[in-house]
Amino acid sequence: MTVTALSAGLVALGGGGAFAAQPESSYRAKPMPAQVAAPYFEAWTGESPAALAAASGNKYLTMAFLQTDAANSCTAYWNGQTTQPIGKATFGDDIAKIQARGGNVIPSFGGYSADTTGTELADSCTSVDAIAKVYESLVTTYGVSRIDLDIEADSINNSAGIDRRNKAIAKVQHWAERTGRSVQFSYTLPTTNTGLAPSGVALLRNAVDNGARVDVVNIMTFDYWDGATHDMAADTETAAAGLHDQLAALYPRKSPAKLWHMIGVTEMPGIDDFGPEETFTTQDAVTVEKWAVAKGISTLSFWALQRDNGGCVGTAGANSCSGIAQDTWYFSHTFEPFTRGVRFSG
Numbered sequence: 001m002t003v004t005a006l007s008a009g010l011v012a013l014g015g016g017g018a019f020a021a022q023p024e025s026s027y028r029a030k031p032m033p034a035q036v037a038a039p040y041f042e043a044w045t046g047e048s049p050a051a052l053a054a055a056s057g058n059k060y061l062t063m064a065f066l067q068t069d070a071a072n073s074c075t076a077y078w079n080g081q082t083t084q085p086i087g088k089a090t091f092g093d094d095i096a097k098i099q100a101r102g103g104n105v106i107p108s109f110g111g112y113s114a115d116t117t118g119t120e121l122a123d124s125c126t127s128v129d130a131i132a133k134v135y136e137s138l139v140t141t142y143g144v145s146r147i148d149l150d151i152e153a154d155s156i157n158n159s160a161g162i163d164r165r166n167k168a169i170a171k172v173q174h175w176a177e178r179t180g181r182s183v184q185f186s187y188t189l190p191t192t193n194t195g196l197a198p199s200g201v202a203l204l205r206n207a208v209d210n211g212a213r214v215d216v217v218n219i220m221t222f223d224y225w226d227g228a229t230h231d232m233a234a235d236t237e238t239a240a241a242g243l244h245d246q247l248a249a250l251y252p253r254k255s256p257a258k259l260w261h262m263i264g265v266t267e268m269p270g271i272d273d274f275g276p277e278e279t280f281t282t283q284d285a286v287t288v289e290k291w292a293v294a295k296g297i298s299t300l301s302f303w304a305l306q307r308d309n310g311g312c313v314g315t316a317g318a319n320s321c322s323g324i325a326q327d328t329w330y331f332s333h334t335f336e337p338f339t340r341g342v343r344f345s346g
Contacts (some may be wrong), residue, residue: 029104029145031182035297037335038062038106040266040304043091044079044318049105050097050307053216056332059103059339062148062301063091065111066138070116074125076134079155080114086137095142108148108188115155122165123158131168137173139183146184148218156189156199162206169212186216186299187263193224195242204250216298218264219243222272222280229277233284236265237291243263257296264299265292269307269331270322282326285334292338300338307333 038060042048049061067080078084078091095105114120114278125131126260138144155161169185176183187207189200196204196219207214240263246260254262272278292300302308309328312321322331 029139029143029182032060032104032106032146032184033339034261035293035299035338036060036341037300037338039302039308039332039335040064040108041105042304042306044081045306047306048094049091050094052102053098054101056305057307057328058305058332059098059101059336060106060262061098061103061305062106062108064108064304065114065147065150066107066109066121067111067114067119068121068124069119071124072126073119074121074127074130074134076109076121080119086134086141087210088141092142092298095144095177099143099346104144104146105142106146106148106186107142107144108150110150110152110155110188112153115151115153120151120155120161122168123155123161126160126164128164128167129173131164132171132175133316135168135172135183136263139172139176139181146186146215148186148188150188151203152188152190152220156203159206162203163210166210169207169214170210173213182251184215185213186218188218188220188264188266190223191219191221191239191243192226193221193230193239195239195246196319201246201250208250215262216264217243217247217262218266218299218301220266220268220303222268222278222303223274224278225274227277232267232278232280232297233287233291236267236284236288240265240295240297260295261298263295263297264301266299266301266303267331268303269327270324271317273317275316279324281324282330282334285331289334289338300335302331302335304331 034247041061053061066076069077069080069082084090110120122131132314135147219239221239240304244259267280269280306320308331309321310326312318312323313325315323
């Protein structure tokens with residue numbers, strides 16, 4: 001996902017600074033629900049995530065993006081803006097309001113813009129310890145229990161960055177165990193309609209080799225860029241089935257149910273940036289939500305909350321509307337019932 005054509009825009013889905021410790025959050029993060037709907041929130045727009053979550057009926061949001069302000073830095077900022085550091089003054093009140101309603105946010109690193117400018121944290125920073133400290137700071141500052149890593153474009157082929165990132169994940173997981181915290185990591189990756197490309201599989205193989213637990217592999221089931229006309233719901237199912245088989249090879253001891261529960265999907269409601277050939281309809285949303293429940297996947301998302309309205313019918317890849325005729329918050333209302341707190345035991 002990107003912060004370029006969608007103010008940003010989406011494609012294929014938005015030097016050594018010191019880390020400043022943040023005060024401990026008074027909110028002790030709860031584990032994420034076994035199944036969760038968590039649409040992306042475009043954090044650069046100036047809107048309130050708490051207000052839009054309340055208006056749309058979403059308890060959980062994925063907030064995009066965190067990145068460094070320049071290559072070679074180890075300091076992450078919201079939207080790569082030095083005026084928006086990781087701290088209570090940046091989104092702290094909004095996140096606390098969402099948590100008070102029984103939900104939470106999932107901070108997301110990367111996105112197409114960061115992944116093509118050397119400002120994705122693990123591409124930018126060469127210190128595994130410093131990367132891990134940034135991840136930990138989100139947990140202690142905001143009381144979150146999942147961190148998302150949107151890795152695509154140049155970043156998905158940056159072997160050094162991939163190795164550093166996975167080593168940092170493993171460090172954070174050991175830290176969480178020592179301190180009694182619940183911290184999950186999701187990888188958001190581009191996909192074909194039959195599963196991950198070899199680069200995505202290699203990234204996950206490196207995680208296995210580094211002892212980094214990947215809790216969710218969230219595939220971007222849009223922007224296939226293959227020139228074909230797509231049945232977006234059907235292609236979501238085939239992409240996830242292909243991923244399931246790829247995960248089975250990486251995690252041979254996991255049951256089929258546990259492999260399905262590692263999978264997340266992110267849709268782009270309406271007309272994505274490729275054009276009308278890739279249109280995710282309101283009926284597609286119903287189909288995918290029912291399929292997601294039946295398969296027992298972990299996470300259902302879409303890009304992005306600000307697009308969940310019918311204000312620009314016929315427009316592809318718009319920043320603030322879906323490009324199709326729809327009720328406001330239709331996709332939120334269709335996906336939100338997917339959230340279930342029942343403990344997974346597959």
